[in-house]
Amino acid sequence: MCDYDDELYHERLPNVCGAINAKAKNCCSTDSIKRKLPICTWLPKYKAKYLIDDIVAGLTVGLTAVAQGIAYGAVAGLPNVYGLYSSFMGSFTYIFFGTCKDITVGPTAIISMMVNPHIDGNPDLAVLLCFLSGCLILLLGLLNLGVLMRFISIPVTTGFTLAAALTVGSGQINNLFGIQSNSNEFLKSWINFFGHITETRRNDALLGCCTMIVLLFMRKLKDVKWGFHQLNRYLSLCRNVLAVIVGILLCYLLSRGDNEMPFRISGEIQAGLPPVRVPPFETQDADGEPMNFSEMVSKLGGSIASIALLSILESVAIAKSFSKGKIVDASQEMVALGCCNVFSSFFSSMPITGSFARSAVNNASGVQTTLGGAITGILILMTLAFLTPTFAYIPKATLAAIIIAAMLFMVEYDKIAEIWRAKKRDMLPFLATALSCLFWSLEYGMLVGIVVNALFILKKSMTPQFQLETQKHNGIELCLAELKGSVDYTAAEYLKITIVTHVTERHMGNGNVSLVIIKGAEINSIDATVAATIVSLQEDLKLLQCDLICWNWNLAAAGVVCRLHKKSRNMFKFTKNFSELLETIPPAHGGNDSHIACDLNQ
Structure with missing residues (x-):
């Protein structure tokens, strides 16, 4: 192991030194000097x-x-x-x-x-x-x-x-x-x-x-x-x-x-x-005290x-x-x-x-x-x-x-x-x-x-844009949540609370939501907090006899969840349209993870 590290060190050292030299030369280049001293640019072009x-x-x-x-x-x-x-x-x-x-x-x-x-x-x-x-x-x-x-x-x-x-x-x-x-x-x-x-x-x-x-x-x-x-x-x-x-x-x-x-x-x-003179670093106050x-x-x-x-x-x-x-x-x-x-x-x-x-x-x-x-x-x-x-x-x-x-x-x-x-x-x-x-x-x-102003930005990041609606397909009552933008860690808890509350209210009423689908095609990336919240949401919904499917998520975002909790792979589905998605869901909603790409582990 020591030999390998030493060999790797000697292989990378020239590249590191080259990068440092390149940056040093760039700092002292003519263009850099002209950027810091604009007079060098306009003075030679000055006209009478x-x-x-x-x-x-x-x-x-x-x-x-x-x-x-x-x-x-x-x-x-x-x-x-x-x-x-x-x-x-x-x-x-x-x-x-x-x-x-x-x-x-x-x-x-x-x-x-x-x-x-x-x-x-x-x-x-x-x-x-x-x-x-x-x-x-x-x-x-x-x-x-x-x-x-x-x-x-x-x-x-x-x-x-x-x-x-x-x-x-x-x-x-x-x-x-x-x-x-x-x-x-x-x-x-x-x-x-x-x-x-x-x-x-x-x-x-x-x-x-x-x-x-x-x-x-x-x-x-x-x-x-x-x-x-x-x-x-x-x-x-x-x-x-x-x-x-x-x-x-x-x-x-x-x-x-x-x-x-x-x-x-x-x-x-x-x-x-x-x-x-040099700026004063000592003086006297109004009473003459130093x-x-x-x-x-x-x-x-x-x-x-x-x-x-x-x-x-x-x-x-x-x-x-x-x-x-x-x-x-x-x-x-x-x-x-x-x-x-x-x-x-x-x-x-x-x-x-x-x-x-x-x-x-x-x-x-x-x-x-x-x-x-x-x-x-x-x-x-x-x-x-x-x-x-x-x-x-x-x-x-x-x-x-x-x-x-x-x-x-x-x-x-x-x-x-x-x-x-x-x-x-x-x-x-x-x-x-x-x-x-x-x-x-x-x-x-x-x-x-x-x-x-920052509070407005924070409030916006804490309330993700998504539509939540209840639909019935083939006798199955499901809740479809379509996210419109990115989801930051500040918005993760809001997303979870909103979905769980909606499902609970349906159960207390005349409905009985047995499936929640989160459409996330527009989500490019998420962090560990959002991933942990999605996993927690799946567990909370199971207690309500409800399954969770993440439909057509970006692979980079889905990969964060799968790397955090490998057993969560089965909740990701990738199909061309909504009808194909419903066909992959058996009555027990067990799901089929054949659509999950290997990129989720990368």
């Missing part, structure tokens, strides 16, 4: 005529990113400058790893909203969260786990988007009217608003409401056909930037010194480029995983929206997003992901390649270097109007209507997700939606 389009798109997105970066830094509870820090490095990194030319990576309203309660305004915690979530996203991408995104259904993502938009918009309602507020949560924001509505500042309310109305009007300006259509389109794309510029001018012109501002302003923004790495991770808790998951969802969803018929490699998008977060964390960034609003601007501006992200990054760097004193005059009401106007169009109204029309049952996971996110938390609300 693309440059103008990429520059125009990059500048347009950059102006929008500056305004939103400042706003989302405040949403996250951080100094405004961290929103700008988070905007530029992601744009550069995505050039090398991203597959979708339209995606722009940076801070978003949803992610900023989710970061806020976990960091208590501590930038070190935000940067570490960016690094750790980035590492997790990168690991999932390298393991090709993009397929996991298929388990999150449209009703769940639609419900989450609705709740996130309502939460983020509600968090800015106080700033829109100049009311002091320390909360960005849905309920607390509205409670604070109605509780302090008498503290509304007239100037802030007028500026905020007028700004939002103008933004909504300018959004539709691109659809106006009269006049200079191209100019209208660019004015529509730059509406956020124009709103910021007008807000700054009004605040500067109406101010009477630093202590007499006409509006509540964002405050001074730290000038200069972001510091390049926190080591393990305490920081404990403080961040489940937000590391939840923010990573939602970052992936946002980015992959945007890639699919702008794919235009191309297949989206979700795993590569995860690699790109992970790298963006990891590298950005070395530049004091909070967690970032793909932004739908800026990606839409990028697409509408005619971007040709991901090189447009470089122009966006350069513009943000120039802003940090030279324009931060100017942005200190941005009114909070202006930023609130920009965020609320964006959130109004983030809700996918058409998808909600489609879900209602297509299948009303899918409204349950949608509502479960939306309500849990609104009244509990965004991260746990998403999990609630996934669990509710």
Whole structure:
């Protein structure tokens, strides 16, 4: 025996080594490198005529990113400058790893909203969260786990988007009217608003409401056909930037010194480029007490995983929206997003992901390649270097109007209507997700939606599709069960209980079922649990003076039962039609196993 094993070992060793070498060569092949670094594919094909389009798109997105970066830094509870820090490095990194030319990576309203309660305004915690979530996203991408995104259904993502938009918009309602507020949560924001509505500042309310109305009007300006259509389109794309510029001018012109501002302003923004340093692995809490790495991770808790998951969802969803018929490699998008977060964390960034609003601007501006992200990054760097004193005059009401106007169009109204029309049952996971996110938390609300959706799938697998009817043939009363789909272990017990209950009820009534036939031509395979349940069903039916026949089962499925219990071979029958089956059954229903193929033992 030892000699045989040794000989077999030496025979198989070259094959194993060959397979390992082949996989190693494949990992280092040119095609593999191009898959992981898409820039190697599009850069050699880059044409000079693309440059103008990429520059125009990059500048347009950059102006929008500056305004939103400042706003989302405040949403996250951080100094405004961290929103700008988070905007530029992601744009550069995505050039090398991203597959979708339209995606722009940076801070978003949803992610900023989710970061806020976990960091208590501590930038070190935000940067570490960016690094750790980035590492997790990168690991999932390298393991090709993009397929996991298929388990999150449209009703769940639609419900989450609705709740996130309502939460983020509600968090800015106080700033829109100049009311002091320390909360960005849905309920607390509205409670604070109605509780302090008498503290509304007239100037802030007028500026905020007028700004939002103008933004909504300018959004539709691109659809106006009269006049200079191209100019209208660019004015529509730059509406956020124009709103910021007008807000700054009004605040500067109406101010009477630093202590007499006409509006509540964002405050001074730290000038200069972001510091390049390793993500902090120790910091101090709000009371000045030192926190080591393990305490920081404990403080961040489940937000590391939840923010990573939602970052992936946002980015992959945007890639699919702008794919235009191309297949989206979700795993590569995860690699790109992970790298963006990891590298950005070395530049004091909070967690970032793909932004739908800026990606839409990028697409509408005619971007040709991901090189447009470089122009966006350069513009943000120039802003940090030279324009931060100017942005200190941005009114909070202006930023609130920009965020609320964006959130109004983030809700996918058409998808909600489609879900209602297509299948009303899918409204349950949608509502479960939306309500849990609104009244509990965004991260746990998403999990609630996934669990509710999984329960539907589990329920479906526990109730196999089969028709059960009683017939009489040649004086024999029989029960015919025709399975319509696969039978998993979760459905085995349901099948058994249903058949036994039906036979028992017939015996208690006027009928007397003496034979049960299970037609299983559509069953391709079963597991050991189903096989054991079939054997148990046969024994239970014998106690009721009833026989069991499995008719025209797939050989692979029948083989599992026969290998488990060899004496069960006689209950399998294989005939062309139902009449031939009845002819093989003698009055005693003993059966004839001549139709059983030898494949059942294989």
